[in-house]
Amino acid sequence: MTRKSDNPIVSLVSRIISPFIMLFALYVIFHGHYSPGGGFQGGTMLAAAVLLIRLSAGNEIAQLQFKKDLGTILGSIGVLVYFGTGFLVMLLGGKFLDYKYLAKILPVSEVMARSWGILFVEIGVGIAVMGLLVAIYDDLLEGDPL
Amino acid sequence: MKTLDFMLGHYAYWFTLALLAIGLYGMMMKKNLVKKLIGMTIFQVSVIIFYIAGSSKWGGTVPVMDKAIDVADSTKYINPLPHTLMLTAIVVGVATTGVAFALVISIYKRYKTLDETVLLEGMKKDSDSDE
Amino acid sequence: MIVTSNSPVLIPLLFLATALLIPLVAWKRNWLAWPVTILASFASVAISVFNVFLVIQEGQPIHYYLGDWVPPIGIEYVLDHLSAFVMLVINGVAFLVLIHAKQIVSRELPGKEMPYYAAAVLMLCGFNGIVITGDLFNLYVFLEISSLSLYGLIAVGEKQSPVAAFRYLIMGTIAASFYLLGIGFLYLKTGSLNMADVKAILPLLGDQPVVFIALALIVLGMGIKMALFPLHGWLPDSYTYAPSTSSAIIAPTGTKVGAYVLLRVLFFVFGLTYITRMPVPVTSVITWLAAIGIIYGSIMAIAQKEMKRMLAYSSVAQVGYIGLGIGLANPLALVGAVLHVLNHAFMKACLFLVAGNFRFKLGHSNIFKLSHSIRKKMPWTMAAFTVAALSMVGLPPMAGFFSKWYLALGTLKDSNWHFLVVILVSSLLNAVYFFRIIEKVYMKPIHNNPVENEESAEPVRDEVGSSMLVPTLILAAGLIVLGLLNAFIVKGILNFIIPAGM
Numbered sequence: 001m002t003r004k005s006d007n008p009i010v011s012l013v014s015r016i017i018s019p020f021i022m023l024f025a026l027y028v029i030f031h032g033h034y035s036p037g038g039g040f041q042g043g044t045m046l047a048a049a050v051l052l053i054r055l056s057a058g059n060e061i062a063q064l065q066f067k068k069d070l071g072t073i074l075g076s077i078g079v080l081v082y083f084g085t086g087f088l089v090m091l092l093g094g095k096f097l098d099y100k101y102l103a104k105i106l107p108v109s110e111v112m113a114r115s116w117g118i119l120f121v122e123i124g125v126g127i128a129v130m131g132l133l134v135a136i137y138d139d140l141l142e143g144d145p146l
Numbered sequence: 147m148k149t150l151d152f153m154l155g156h157y158a159y160w161f162t163l164a165l166l167a168i169g170l171y172g173m174m175m176k177k178n179l180v181k182k183l184i185g186m187t188i189f190q191v192s193v194i195i196f197y198i199a200g201s202s203k204w205g206g207t208v209p210v211m212d213k214a215i216d217v218a219d220s221t222k223y224i225n226p227l228p229h230t231l232m233l234t235a236i237v238v239g240v241a242t243t244g245v246a247f248a249l250v251i252s253i254y255k256r257y258k259t260l261d262e263t264v265l266l267e268g269m270k271k272d273s274d275s276d277e
Numbered sequence: 278m279i280v281t282s283n284s285p286v287l288i289p290l291l292f293l294a295t296a297l298l299i300p301l302v303a304w305k306r307n308w309l310a311w312p313v314t315i316l317a318s319f320a321s322v323a324i325s326v327f328n329v330f331l332v333i334q335e336g337q338p339i340h341y342y343l344g345d346w347v348p349p350i351g352i353e354y355v356l357d358h359l360s361a362f363v364m365l366v367i368n369g370v371a372f373l374v375l376i377h378a379k380q381i382v383s384r385e386l387p388g389k390e391m392p393y394y395a396a397a398v399l400m401l402c403g404f405n406g407i408v409i410t411g412d413l414f415n416l417y418v419f420l421e422i423s424s425l426s427l428y429g430l431i432a433v434g435e436k437q438s439p440v441a442a443f444r445y446l447i448m449g450t451i452a453a454s455f456y457l458l459g460i461g462f463l464y465l466k467t468g469s470l471n472m473a474d475v476k477a478i479l480p481l482l483g484d485q486p487v488v489f490i491a492l493a494l495i496v497l498g499m500g501i502k503m504a505l506f507p508l509h510g511w512l513p514d515s516y517t518y519a520p521s522t523s524s525a526i527i528a529p530t531g532t533k534v535g536a537y538v539l540l541r542v543l544f545f546v547f548g549l550t551y552i553t554r555m556p557v558p559v560t561s562v563i564t565w566l567a568a569i570g571i572i573y574g575s576i577m578a579i580a581q582k583e584m585k586r587m588l589a590y591s592s593v594a595q596v597g598y599i600g601l602g603i604g605l606a607n608p609l610a611l612v613g614a615v616l617h618v619l620n621h622a623f624m625k626a627c628l629f630l631v632a633g634n635f636r637f638k639l640g641h642s643n644i645f646k647l648s649h650s651i652r653k654k655m656p657w658t659m660a661a662f663t664v665a666a667l668s669m670v671g672l673p674p675m676a677g678f679f680s681k682w683y684l685a686l687g688t689l690k691d692s693n694w695h696f697l698v699v700i701l702v703s704s705l706l707n708a709v710y711f712f713r714i715i716e717k718v719y720m721k722p723i724h725n726n727p728v729e730n731e732e733s734a735e736p737v738r739d740e741v742g743s744s745m746l747v748p749t750l751i752l753a754a755g756l757i758v759l760g761l762l763n764a765f766i767v768k769g770i771l772n773f774i775i776p777a778g779m
Binding site for chain 1: 283286290293294297298300301304341342343344345
Binding site: 231 | 446
């Protein structure tokens with residue numbers, strides 16, 4: 001798993017498909033309101049796109065695309081985005097996660113402010129899930145002697 | 147005839163029971179640690195299937211707003227709340243599996259085996275040598 | 278203004294933010310992890326004290342709606358006397374243990390401070406969330422948050438600790454799955470996940486086997502988390518092989534949270550009148566299992582050689598006291614059980630910190646290897662140990678006596694003489710295994726053995742540093758203070774937690 005794959009079909013196809021998987025994952029995150037989807041599902045697909053390159057191209061080359069330490073940091077940043085949205089609402093005077101107070105800083109009505117609040121939260125969850133799944137994979141692979 | 151009706155009508159719950167039993171059997175009877183983990187995952191999956199089965203309705207559709215159905219009528223949509231609860235439960239299962247595999251790797255590094263009986267002997271030898 | 282109006286939800290959020298900030302701040306600089314943790318813990322203690330005074334002043338439970346959605350549509354956090362009290366106990370004990378943790382974590386786990394403190398803070402976030410939430414599924418989420426961090430905290434100890442953590446992982450996940458299945462049954466029958474709402478709907482359903490199965494599953498799940506007698510198998514190995522700080526922070530708080538959930542579900546969701554109509558008497562089963570657990574834990578503790586293992590079996594016995602108080606289901610026993618939560622937290626934290634001090638100075642905590650010159654080398658540590666041991670046995674005026682007194686009065690109410698005998702016999706058994714250590718250390722003279730040539734000179738004072746000694750002494754002194762002030766605690770807070778109908 002840490003060496004580059006010998007099969008040329010696998011290398012080529014995974015390199016072509018991986019950006020499209022990321023694009024579809026972004027679509028799934030952003031359309032969580034209107035169709036099945038949302039933060040966790042999109043985050044898992046983003047992680048799958050990154051892990052596909054790690055599996056097919058070997059560990060050393062994949063580090064150039066997505067460094068090893070970045071997983072934990074992205075995980076923390078993602079959950080902080082979630083927490084930050086709720087905390088911002090608390091600073092503006094409402095209860096935790098009461099998105100209609102976001103209408104005070106964004107130029108939208110109160111009903112749409114709730115929609116924007118959920119969108120920010122879903123983006124935070126997506127980033128966090130991607131970072132953490134890649135971090136779990138990297139940690140489990142640390143002891144591999146190859 | 148009534149019992150056959152009852153059994154066939156509640157087939158989802160019989161599946162849940164069967165998966166629960168398989169999961170418990172795997173955890174208790176298998177000696178390898180990874181097989182115990184698989185048993186635990188099957189156990190968690192059975193609870194998830196129970197919730198999803200409990201949320202379905204006859205003739206219901208996906209809970210995304212449909213123009214053909216009246217807005218105030220909620221009997222045509224299946225109940226979405228257990229689905230969201232189970233999303234959380236799936237995430238919890240993933241995280242638990244991640245932690246469990248990290249523990250399995252740590253155990254393998256120290257004891258060079260994943261078999262439970264050999265592990266218990268190794269632990270006893272370790273605590274005897276600590277005396 | 279933000280703090281006062283949002284105070285119920287502030288503590289889990291504070292710990293969550295800290296747990297996320299620690300990896301970002303202390304990424305390459307490990308020494309920054311401990312100050313951030315202590316700051317967050319101190320803030321949480323301050324907010325917990327504020328919460329207690331707020332609840333006493335209001336008199337009524339305070340409801341906080343997350344996102345301003347009214348329950349049963351939304352999730353609410355309920356701050357009443359019981360939750361404020363248990364939150365204060367958890368945060369206070371955790372703060373003192375975390376002060377002690379600085380030196381011993383850098384000795385036992387060099388270079389790993391950042392993930393360790395982040396996991397500890399996440400675990401505290403989970404415990405606080407369990408205590409304060411008013412929604413059944415939110416409780417499951419926080420239960421899993423705290424459990425996963427717990428497994429991580431236990432697994433970094435000695436050589437056998439990953440196996441103990443693995444066993445605890447399997448059993449803990451089964452417990453949470455049983456709990457989830459139980460609230461699934463409740464949701465399908467009542468249609469709501471809010472605790473107060475389920476309590477209102479349940480009497481309208483009448484007697485249904487589904488509700489009884491739900492109660493049985495929840496009691497089973499929480500019994501595993503609480504280490505009630507036959508379900509305690511994960512506890513001795515986990516507490517023994519974990520690092521010293523992990524044992525000291527988990528033992529006073531982990532099982533108590535399970536007991537708290539059991540209390541909530543039995544008396545505040547199902548209600549006493551509903552429980553007594555069940556086909557199988559759930560409360561009697563809990564009391565009998567707890568009583569057997571008390572005797573079993575005390576006897577197994579006598580047979581141990583290593584101090585932490587002995588304290589682990591002693592924990593099984595003490596949680597049996599709390600289970601006995603919950604199961605007896607009358608006001609005095611309930612007051613005794615909740616008071617024992619407070620007392621046992623202080624006693625066990627003090628004892629595990631003493632074991633940590635021994636490991637720091639001597640490298641081990643084996644009872645038979647403790648030489649009798651310890652009373653000259655570490656006098657303050659041994660004094661704290663003696664105070665905590667006397668409190669565990671139950672001698673007045675230490676705090677342990679008063680909780681056992683209330684429990685004994687509770688057993689007398691319905692003429693349950695057998696449980697009174699169990700309490701008295703177990704106190705005697707506690708005396709056996711604690712006084713064994715006290716006798717070994719204090720009663721033997723130092724200079725009368727010409728055969729032993731280990732110390733030929735007068736043993737010098739070799740006490741641990743003040744950052745480790747001061748929390749131990751504060752906990753020990755706190756036991757005496759709590760014992761003298763227990764009337765105020767009972768009259769001020771604990772009298773109000775008794776649910777209506779007892």
